[in-house]
Amino acid sequence: MESSRSGTAGRPIKCKAAICRKAGQPLSIEEIEVDPPKAWEVRIKILCTSLCHSDLSSWKLDVEPFAIFPRIFGHEAIGVVESVGENVHEVKEGDTVLPVFHPNCGDCPDCKSSKGNGCSVFVKRPGLVHNMPRDWTSRFRGSDGQVIYHFLKVSSFSEYTVVDIANIVKIDGLFPVDRACLLSCGVCTGVGAAWKVAGVEEGSTVAIFGLGSVGLAVAEGARLRGASKIIGVDLNPEKFELGKKFGVTDFINPSGCRDRPLSEVC
Template sequence: GFDSSQAKREEREREKERERGRGRRTMATCETVAVDENGQTPKAIECRAWVAYAPKKPLTMETVIVEPPQKGEVRVRICYMALCHTDAYTLGGEDPEGLFPSILGHEAAGIVESVGDGVTSVKPGDHVIPCYQAFCKECKFCVSNKTNLCGSVRQWTGNGIMKADSQSRFTVKNTGEKIFHFMGTSTFAEYTVVHEVSCAKIREDANLESTCLLGCGVSTGLGAVWNTAKVEEGATAAVFGLGTVGLACIEGLVSAKASRIIGVDIDPSKFEAGKKWGCTDVINPKDHPDKSIQEVIVEMTDGGVDYSFECIGNVEVMRSALECCHKGWGESVVIGVAGSGKMIQTRPFQLVTGRVWRGTAFGGFKSRVDVPKLVDKYMNKEIKLEEYITHRMNF
C-alpha cells in the first residue's frame, strides 16, 4: 500500500517549506529578508488602481506597476475597501496636504502578498488592515500613554512617499508617471505597499469585508468615546453628524451606558439609523430656525450635555458642539477634518467656565495593538460592523 510517488511529492513539499524558511531568515544575523507568498524574491506587479490626477476631477482607472516592498515595507493584496469622507475631502481639493496624482483610499482589509527586508510582524498570507495611523512602538509618541500618534513615518507619508528611499512604489504603466501614496495606505488599488508600522495583523477567521471598516470610521467613532472622552455610565451626550463615524460614536456611547444620546443631523433620512443605533433623541437644526442648535440642546438637557462629538468637519458645527456642553465639566471632541484654511472659534468665556475642547485621530487607538482587539470584539459580537454597510460595488 506504499505509494512511492506520493512520498516523493511529500518530500519535495517539505523541501520547499525548508527553502522558504531559509529564504525568510538568515541564520547568521537573524534578520528577515524580502520574500513573497511563494518563498521567492518579490517582483513588480501590474494591477488596476483608481488614480486621482487632479482635485475635483473624476478618478481614472489605470493599470499601474506596483514595485516590490523595500526594507520595512509590506505589499498587500487589497480584498475589500470602503470609502471615507476624507477621501472625498482630498479629491475635492480641501486637503492642505493633498498631492496629485495619487491613489486615494485608507479604509481596507487584505492579505500580505510579500514583505521587504527586516519585516518581522507579518508574513505572506497574513490577513491585515492597513492603518493610516502608524504604531512603531519605539518613538516618543508610541511609548507615551497620552497619545496614539506616531512620528516614525509621518514625514514621508505626508509627502506621498516611502521612508526607505523617499520614492513612490506606484507607476502608471502606459505613461511611466509616478503616482503619490495617500495617508501611507493607498487602498484604491488591487495591490498597495505600506510601511510595516502601518500594518495591523488580524485573525484569519474574521470576515475581511466587514473588518475593513476598522481601518478608519468605526474605530474612530468608538475610540472617540472610549479612549478620548472616556465617557462614564449615566453621562449625557450629543453626536453631530449621523454618518459612519457618528453612528460608531453612538454605539460606543450605548456600550458605555450613557443615559441620554442626542443625534444631530440636517438630513432627516439618517434619523432612523440613529435611533436604531441607540439615540434617545434626534434633532434637525433646520426645525429650529429661531434658535441655535446649542441653545436647543442646552434647554433640552437642563444646562447642556456632558459630552459632544463633532463628526462632520464643519467649523461652525464644532463651535455648536462645544457650546452645547454643560458649564463646569462639559467636553467636546473634534473628530471631523475641516477644509484647508478653516479656523474654529468661540468666546473664551466658554472655556474659562470649564468646558474642554479635545481632538482625536483614529479614536486614540494604537493601531497595530488595538485593531486586532477590535476584531476580537467583532467576532465576539460586542461591536457592529456589517450593519454599517449600505452599498456594495465591484472594483
C-alpha cells in the same frame, strides 16, 4: 525576503488602480506597476476598500504642497499580505491586515504612552503624505514609467499596495471584509472620540452632531462606555432608526429648533 506561493515576491506586480491625475477630475482605471516591499514594508492585496470623506476632500484639493498628482487615493481598507520586506516579523504572507494611515512605530515615547498614540517618529518626517515614510519614495509606476504618488500611506484604490509595517494591523481573517475595511478609519475615529477624547463615563449624556459613519461609531463607543443618554442630531430623520442599532436613545432634527437653541433642546 520571504518566498511567495504565488511566485510574485521580490518582483513588481502589474495590476489595476484608480488614478487621480488632476484635482476634481474623475478617477481613471489604469494599469500600474507596484514595486516589491523594501525593508519594514508589506505588499498587500486589497480585498475591500471604502470611500472616506477625507478622500473626497483631498480629491478636490488643488493647493500645494498637499495636492500632488497623479496619485492613488483610498485609506479605509482590508487586505491580505502578498509578501513582506526584510525586518518584518509582525505579519507574514497570507495574513489578513488593516492598513491604517495613523502610524505606530511602537518604540517612541508617544506610541508607548497610554495618553495617546501620536507617533513622534513618523509624523515629524517629511514626505509621508505622498510617499513611503522611511525613504520618501513611491512604490507605484504608471504604464509609461511615470511616478504615481501615495495617499496617507495607504492608497487602497489599487488591487495591490505597499504599506509600512508601522501602518499595518493584523486581524482575524474571518471578519467580513465589507465591514472590516471601516475599522481602519471611520470606526476607530468615532469610537476613539468617545473613549479617548471625550472620555465618556458610565451614566453620562452624549450629544452627537451628524449620524454618518463616524457619528454612528461615536454612538457605539458611548454605548460601550455605559452612557445612559445618547442624543443623535441630524437633518435626516431616517438616521434615527439606524442610530438605535448603535445605541442612540434620542433624536433631534435641528431644522425644527429654530425658536430655541439646540443646547436647550438637548
